[in-house]
Amino acid sequence: MKRFCALLLMLTLSTAVTAHAAELKKLKAGYLPTSGHLLYFVAKEKGFFQQEGLDVELARFTNSGEGLTAVKAGKLDVGSFGTSAPLAFIAKGADFTIFGGQMGEGHGLIAKPEKAERFKDLKNFRGATIGAVRLATGDVVFRAALHEAGIDWKKDLTIKEFDSPAAVMEAVKKGTLDAGLVWIPYFTLAEKQGLVVVKYSGDVIKGHTCCRQVALTSTVKERQADLEHFLTALLKAYQYYLTDKNGTVDVVAKYVQIDKGDLLKDIYGGHLLVSPDPHKKSVLQFWDFMKKADYITSTESIDGRVNTKIYAGALASLEKREPKEKLWRTLEKEFKSGDGELHIKGH
Amino acid sequence: MNRLFVLTLFMVGVLLSGVKSGEAGGSLFRLGYLEHTGAALCRIAQLKGEYAQEGLKVELVRFSDSRSGLAALEQGTIHAGAFEVGEGLKAIAGGKGFRIIAGGGIPTATGPLAELDDRVQQRLDLSGIVILIPATGGAGEKETLTRLTAALVRAYRSSRAEPELLRSKSVGTDQPIIHFDPYPDYYRLERLWKRLDLHSSTFPPDFLANHVYEEIYCDALDRLLDSAPDDNVYKELSGKAVCVPDCCPKNKKQ
Numbered sequence: 335m336k337r338f339c340a341l342l343l344m345l346t347l348s349t350a351v352t353a354h355a356a357e358l359k360k361l362k363a364g365y366l367p368t369s370g371h372l373l374y375f376v377a378k379e380k381g382f383f384q385q386e387g388l389d390v391e392l393a394r395f396t397n398s399g400e401g402l403t404a405v406k407a408g409k410l411d412v413g414s415f416g417t418s419a420p421l422a423f424i425a426k427g428a429d430f431t432i433f434g435g436q437m438g439e440g441h442g443l444i445a446k447p448e449k450a451e452r453f454k455d456l457k458n459f460r461g462a463t464i465g466a467v468r469l470a471t472g473d474v475v476f477r478a479a480l481h482e483a484g485i486d487w488k489k490d491l492t493i494k495e496f497d498s499p500a501a502v503m504e505a506v507k508k509g510t511l512d513a514g515l516v517w518i519p520y521f522t523l524a525e526k527q528g529l530v531v532v533k534y535s536g537d538v539i540k541g542h543t544c545c546r547q548v549a550l551t552s553t554v555k556e557r558q559a560d561l562e563h564f565l566t567a568l569l570k571a572y573q574y575y576l577t578d579k580n581g582t583v584d585v586v587a588k589y590v591q592i593d594k595g596d597l598l599k600d601i602y603g604g605h606l607l608v609s610p611d612p613h614k615k616s617v618l619q620f621w622d623f624m625k626k627a628d629y630i631t632s633t634e635s636i637d638g639r640v641n642t643k644i645y646a647g648a649l650a651s652l653e654k655r656e657p658k659e660k661l662w663r664t665l666e667k668e669f670k671s672g673d674g675e676l677h678i679k680g681h
Numbered sequence: 682m683n684r685l686f687v688l689t690l691f692m693v694g695v696l697l698s699g700v701k702s703g704e705a706g707g708s709l710f711r712l713g714y715l716e717h718t719g720a721a722l723c724r725i726a727q728l729k730g731e732y733a734q735e736g737l738k739v740e741l742v743r744f745s746d747s748r749s750g751l752a753a754l755e756q757g758t759i760h761a762g763a764f765e766v767g768e769g770l771k772a773i774a775g776g777k778g779f780r781i782i783a784g785g786g787i788p789t790a791t792g793p794l795a796e797l798d799d800r801v802q803q804r805l806d807l808s809g810i811v812i813l814i815p816a817t818g819g820a821g822e823k824e825t826l827t828r829l830t831a832a833l834v835r836a837y838r839s840s841r842a843e844p845e846l847l848r849s850k851s852v853g854t855d856q857p858i859i860h861f862d863p864y865p866d867y868y869r870l871e872r873l874w875k876r877l878d879l880h881s882s883t884f885p886p887d888f889l890a891n892h893v894y895e896e897i898y899c900d901a902l903d904r905l906l907d908s909a910p911d912d913n914v915y916k917e918l919s920g921k922a923v924c925v926p927d928c929c930p931k932n933k934k935q
Contacts (some may be wrong), residue, residue, distance in 0.1 A: 406887075426867060427887030463916065468899070468924055492916035494906055495899060495924065510910045629923060631868040675872075 358389035359560050364401040364413030365392055365589075369600045370437035370518050370545060371414055372586050373610060376571035379585045386563035386572070394589075396498045399469045402548065405430070411553055412564065414545040417620050418474035418629070424639055425630035431554040432617060433641040434547030434565050438607030439536035441472025441544070442521035444506055445513040453513050456483040465502040465514035471544045472515045475535045478623040487627070503529070506575040517544075519592055519600045526596070534605045539623075539676050541607065543616045554641055565648035568610040573661055575601075575608055590609040610648075611665070614640040615673040623676075645669065710825065713742045713750045713762030717809035718847070718859050719786025720763040725846050726836035734835065735828035754779065756813055761814045761829060766873060767807030773892045774879035778816030781896045782829050784866060785810030786859040806873060811865065815892070823897065830901035834863050838914040864922055867893045899924035 361383075365371045374392060377383050383390040393410060395401035398419035404410045405426050414436040424430050441463075445453055452458045456479055466473035473493070480487045487493060496502045499516035503524050506514040513532065515526065521531045535542060547565070556559060577583045583597045590597065600606065617640050624630045649669065653662045710732075714720040720778040724742060725822065726732055742759050744750035747768035753759045755777055763785055773779050787809035790802040814826065840861060841848050848861070867890065874880060874889050885891075899922055906915045 423887075426884070426890035428890070429886060463910070488921040489917075492920040494916075494919050495903070495922070631871070 354403040355653050358384065358387055359563075361388050361390045361411045361557075361560060361564060362409070363390055363392055364395050364410040364415065365406055365544075365577065366395055366398070366401070366415070366661075367590055368437075368440070368518055369586050369590050369597055370440045370606055370608075371580060372575060372608065373436055373568045373571040373590075373603060373673065374414065375585050375589045376574050376582060377567040379588065380571065380574060380581075381395075382570040384568035386567045388560065388563055388567065390564070390567075392589075397467050397469070397583075398471075400543075402428070402430070405550060408550070410548045411557070412547055412561070414547055416469065416471040416545055417496075417543045417617060417622060418471045419469040420546060420548045421617075421624055421636070422469055422630055424636060425624075425634070427552050427640075429551045430548050431551045431639055431641050432546040432548055432612055433554055433561060433644045435543065435609050435611045435613055435645075436545040436547060436568075437518075438541060438613070438616075439534065440518040440606040441470065441475065441515060441535035442531045442605070443468070443472075443513050443515055443533045444521055444524040444529045445475065445532050446506065446509070447528070447530050449512055450532045453532040456480055456485065459485060460490045462512040463494060463510075465494050465496055465511040466498055467497070467502060467515070467517075468495045470499075470515060471542070472517060472535045474620075474624055474627065474629055475539050475542055476515060477629055478627040479538045481627040503527075514587050518606055519590055519596060521605075522600050523592060536605055536607075538668065541616065541674065542676055543613050543620060546612065546617065551639075554644070558644060561644050562647045562651070565610055565645055566651055569648055569652055569662075569665070572608065572610055576661070589647060596673065598657045610645065610675075611669055612640055612642055612645050613673050614642050616676055619676045642669075686704075710737050710739045710761075710829065711742055711759040712739050713744055713753055713759035713764070715747055715750060715762075715764050715810065716743055716745050716785075717765070717808070717810060719788065719808070719861075721784055721847055721859075722833045722836040722840065722861065722863065723763045725774050725840055726832045728846070729836060729839050731832040732829075733833040733838070735832045737825070737828050737832065739829075739832075749914050751777070751779070751813070754813060757815065758903045761812055763810050765807065766809045766811045766870065766879065769811055769813050770870065770874055770877060770879055773889070774873075774874075774881070778892075779813045780816070780894045781811045781813055781865050781870065782826055782894045783833055784862050784864050785812065785833075786861045789858045789860050791858055795819075807877070811870075814838065817825055823900075826894075826897045827862040827904065830863070830897050831905055834898075834901055834905055834915070834918065837863050838912070841914055863898065864918065865895050865898055866931070867895060891929065895922075895924040898922065901915055 359610045361384040366372050378390060378392055398415035401413045402419055402423050420430050420432060443453060459480055477487050499520040502514035502516050503520050505511040506529060525531060541629055579602060583594050586597055587594055621636050649666050711725055714723040727741055747764040750762045750764045751768060751772050754762045788805040790805050870893055871889060902919050906919055909915060
């Protein structure tokens with residue numbers, strides 16, 4: 335009899351679990367192996383996606399171009415792939431909508447110590463060979479700054495594009511590049527390997543956005559509720575990131591396999607901004623920078639390409655659930671007050 | 682006896698494998714080109730052995746007009762073709778599915794008439810040359826196209842070092858100045874696309890972008906720069922190219 339009861343209990347439990355799992359909405363999200371994508375990792379590992387009724391599968395990519403190609407082809411529902419990359423796709427007609435954020439800044443220019451001094455001044459980029467990852471946001475930040483400093487990046491220097499930040503770092507080490515643009519954690523790894531971070535992208539354009547949440551416009555329309563739950567999970571991950579540094583590092587270490595001490599420095603060292611806010615104003619300004627720097631040509635307005643309603647809905651839902659939590663009120667205040675102006679530092 | 686037999690068998694095996702790999706590397710690639718100075722890079726690449734350098738065996742097929750060349754491309758009697766951009770874009774708008782992988786020569790108007798009338802240059806822009814390929818290719822397509830484009834970029838480099846090469850490959854007597862640039866340059870193509878009013882409301886907004894395969898050019902340049910990091914021509918071309926990848930991840934470079 336005891337055995338029968340145990341069996342019945344097991345059956346009931348397994349049926350309940352299966353039923354619960356069946357209720358989860360599947361969502362495939364693309365990421366890059368960077369500590370900057372920690373909101374995805376935390377939301378997945380700490381069960382926030384599941385709490386929001388989502389079964390999120392994370393798919394790893396090497397660079398933003400590849401990831402966005404998968405979004406465009408419908409192989410991914412969402413992805414977090416830079417600011418410049420989705421905007422470059424939009425400039426070429428891709429029907430993408432940005433609906434959230436992930437990270438800001440987080441890029442840096444690396445060089446050998448003996449070459450570092452030269453690159454402190456943008457004017458000294460003339461004649462140099464610089465490596466960058468195709469469509470990387472840091473690449474555009476520096477191109478925009480060079481343009482602002484009166485340097486024509488199409489003529490006055492050579493920018494060689496690579497597939498991955500690891501390849502850029504190797505080329506800098508070998509000396510085939512004078513300097514290279516990489517993202518987090520590669521500038522930390524570069525320092526460990528004897529290279530120097532000459533400038534961080536945040537030194538050039540303070541507060542610039544990087545990886546945005548991107549989906550096909552049709553997906554945003556059809557799955558608005560799911561995406562709101564998705565951002566709600568990312569907001570919870572953000573809360574976790576603020577309150578548990580070691581826990582966050584432990585989670586990120588599963589996806590970015592480097593020393594935990596380096597990850598801690600990477601994530602909380604002041605050169606990475608983490609936020610699920612879409613930061614619409616900054617994105618619109620970045621679009622203008624890209625046009626001014628002759629990186630893209632477009633007469634289209636992208637105002638309608640940044641959807642802030644989903645983020646607003648996610649925040650409102652959390653405020654309703656947890657009215658005493660100050661963080662949601664603070665975030666809402668920041669969201670409503672809008673972003674500050676982005677400025678390129680002229681040095 | 683047994684040992685001799687095994688050795689003989691081994692030697693035959695080695696020889697056969699050599700023949701097989703030679704055939705695979707040397708399969709004939711038929712490249713159509715228009716009898717037009719702007720298509721000179723295709724011929725210079727042959728003359729300078731650039732195709733062979735890239736491991737390609739190329740047969741050049743001459744066409745007297747772009748339409749017949751594009752028809753051959755559609756029928757599959759040529760694998761790629763250097764034809765007029767205006768005709769190529771019209772064919773793409775007409776649903777032919779061609780893709781543009783590289784640029785070529787663009788005539789530049791000179792003289793007082795050109796200065797007074799923009800339409801002179803606009804007409805010439807449409808007769809500039811681009812390299813077109815059919816809608817889809819088989820396995821190994823990307824590698825072959827990257828090699829082809831690398832050979833054309835090498836030819837461009839040769840033409841910069843030896844300008845008489847271009848003069849020797851010019852067609853006709855009263856030719857405008859031709860500006861060569863192997864970069865497919867999506868935004869230039871988009872301007873021409875708009876000027877020709879080819880976009881239909883039934884097309885998706887990225888219709889043209891889906892027919893411009895810029896990544897081939899960027900991969901070819903990367904490869905050339907890797908082999909000659911200090912080459913000024915490759916560096917110059919690399920510095921101004923911005924490529925949006927459109928192949929990956931399934932065709933990701935190894």
